[in-house]
Amino acid sequence: xxxxxxxxxxxxxxxxxxxxxxxxxxxxxxxxxxxxxxxxxxxxxxxxxxxxxxxxxxxxxxxxxxxxxxxxxxxxxxxxxxxxxxxxxxxxxxxxxxxxxxxxxxxxxxxxxxxxxxxxxxxxxxxxxxxxxxxxxxxxxxxxxxxxxxxxxxxxxxxxxxxxxxxxxxxxxxxxxxxx
Amino acid sequence: xxxxxxxxxxxxxxxxxxxxxxxxxxxxxxxxxxxxxxxxxxxxxxxxxxxxxxxxxxxxxxxxxxxxxxxxxxxxxxxxxxxxxxxxxxxxxxxxxxxxxxxxxxxxxxxxxxxxxxxxxxxxxxxxxxxxxxxxxxxxxxxxxxxxxxxxxxxxxxxxxxxxxxxxxxxxxxxx
Numbered sequence: 001x002x003x004x005x006x007x008x009x010x011x012x013x014x015x016x017x018x019x020x021x022x023x024x025x026x027x028x029x030x031x032x033x034x035x036x037x038x039x040x041x042x043x044x045x046x047x048x049x050x051x052x053x054x055x056x057x058x059x060x061x062x063x064x065x066x067x068x069x070x071x072x073x074x075x076x077x078x079x080x081x082x083x084x085x086x087x088x089x090x091x092x093x094x095x096x097x098x099x100x101x102x103x104x105x106x107x108x109x110x111x112x113x114x115x116x117x118x119x120x121x122x123x124x125x126x127x128x129x130x131x132x133x134x135x136x137x138x139x140x141x142x143x144x145x146x147x148x149x150x151x152x153x154x155x156x157x158x159x160x161x162x163x164x165x166x167x168x169x170x171x172x173x174x175x176x177x178x179x180x
Numbered sequence: 181x182x183x184x185x186x187x188x189x190x191x192x193x194x195x196x197x198x199x200x201x202x203x204x205x206x207x208x209x210x211x212x213x214x215x216x217x218x219x220x221x222x223x224x225x226x227x228x229x230x231x232x233x234x235x236x237x238x239x240x241x242x243x244x245x246x247x248x249x250x251x252x253x254x255x256x257x258x259x260x261x262x263x264x265x266x267x268x269x270x271x272x273x274x275x276x277x278x279x280x281x282x283x284x285x286x287x288x289x290x291x292x293x294x295x296x297x298x299x300x301x302x303x304x305x306x307x308x309x310x311x312x313x314x315x316x317x318x319x320x321x322x323x324x325x326x327x328x329x330x331x332x333x334x335x336x337x338x339x340x341x342x343x344x345x346x347x348x349x350x351x352x353x354x355x356x
Contacts, residue, residue, distance in 0.1 A: 032251055035295040102264060128268050135293035137251035137265055 034135050034154045041143070041151050042133035049100050049108055049122040056123050058149055065152075065175050066095035067168070068143040069119070069159075070131065072103040073111035075139040081158035082115050088164055089118035094144070094172055098122035101131055101139050144168070146175050230274050237277065244283050245270055247300050248290060257300060 036042075045057040069085065071078040089096045098119035100108045105124060112122070125131055134143065144153040153171040155163055232238040245259035252263040258270055269290070276286045290298045302308050 030254060032295055032297045035292060128264070129272075132268060132272055133293060135295075137294065 028157065031156050032137065034151070036135055036151050037154060039151060041145050041149050042130070044130045044133065046099075046123040046125055046130060049098070049105060049124045052105070052124070056121065061095075061097070061145075062149050063147055064095060065144065065146045065172070066097045067092060068097045068099050068134075068145060070099045070101050070134075070136055070139045070141040070143075072101045072139045073107040074103065075101075077158045078140045079115070081140050081160070082118070084159055084161055084164065085118040086116050088161065092164070092168065092172060093176070095120045099131075100124040100126075101136065102126060102128040142168075144171050144175075146178075230270075240283070241274060241277060244277075244286065245273055248273070248287070249298050249300050251294055251298065 041058055043058045045055050048054045048056060071082075085096065096119050098112075098117075098121065100122055103124070103126065105126070108122075108124065112119075128136075134141075138156075140158055142155045142159055143151050146152050152175065153167070155167065159168070230241070232241065242259060246257050248258045248269065250256045250258045250261035250263055250266040250269070252265045253261050256263075256266070258266040258273070260266075273286055276289065281289075287299065296303055302311055304312055
């Protein structure tokens with residue numbers, strides 16, 4: 001029996017490492033869960049992309065839920081998620097608010113002209129200061145914010161049809177259940 | 181960095197490098213030549229100079245930014261990283277220092293937005309007890325096994341010493 005002990009120890013380690021490998025194929029290690037879920041979104045005032053003289057604030061958006069989608073023309077993964085937003089963005093049932101992150105306004109406008117504009121409204125954060133308040137650390141990232149201005153859900157990385165059907169739509173449905 | 185998913189890997193780094201390349205090609209070519217000519221100088225300017233009031237403030241800033249993780253390239257501190265986010269966070273830390281906020285307040289501010297992960301040293305709290313003391317537990321368990329094995333062996337040796345005439349093949353323990 002005790003002759004087999006080292007084998008058991010070895011099998012235990014193999015099992016542990018195997019689990020580690022499996023776990024890492026299921027999870028993106030670079031994903032840092034946001035501590036802001038179910039907390040009020042930070043207050044912000046940002047100019048609109050197409051008309052910088054007009055500003056949009058958190059207060060002005062209260063009353064209706066919206067999906068804030070952080071994108072940029074320099075962001076490669078945003079190009080990956082863009083067709084999904086074009087196809088399904090209008091069927092989400094909430095305002096799709098584009099958040100142009102650390103981008104030259106002309107680059108962003110050209111990018112939206114080229115690939116299509118799925119957004120109900122686009123705001124621009126060129127210095128990226130407000131993004132720090134949101135805990136943004138890359139693009140794309142998406143925040144679902146409810147009518148009271150509370151962050152209810154965050155997705156890091158490109159939105160896919162699967163993410164929409166499995167995570168986003170249930171989260172939006174849950175909002176609707178609270179405030180019909 | 182070794183995980184399987186491929187899509188969001190280059191979310192930041194590639195693209196942030198690419199955009200100024202495209203926008204200012206000519207300027208960049210000029211800068212490249214300048215870089216080659218003054219490599220040493222260029223290196224020391226890689227991190228933007230901040231207007232520190234005195235040496236103590238600079239030391240404090242460097243000490244603080246070395247304790248904060250860059251979330252883009254996650255194995256670098258924001259003091260070391262050249263990612264745009266790290267640059268933004270350095271500036272943010274600097275501005276908060278100018279406003280007279282303490283190191284603790286600045287850390288709390290960042291933890292509230294980016295979670296404990298932004299701290300290079302995980303804080304000692306209930307859910308990190310295993311992380312901090314797990315290795316010690318394993319060491320103690322290993323030590324206990326060693327002590328038990330030695331005791332057993334010396335006991336067996338004691339038995340054989342008392343009865344040296346009986347050369348019995350002892351059980352498996354002695355084989356390994």
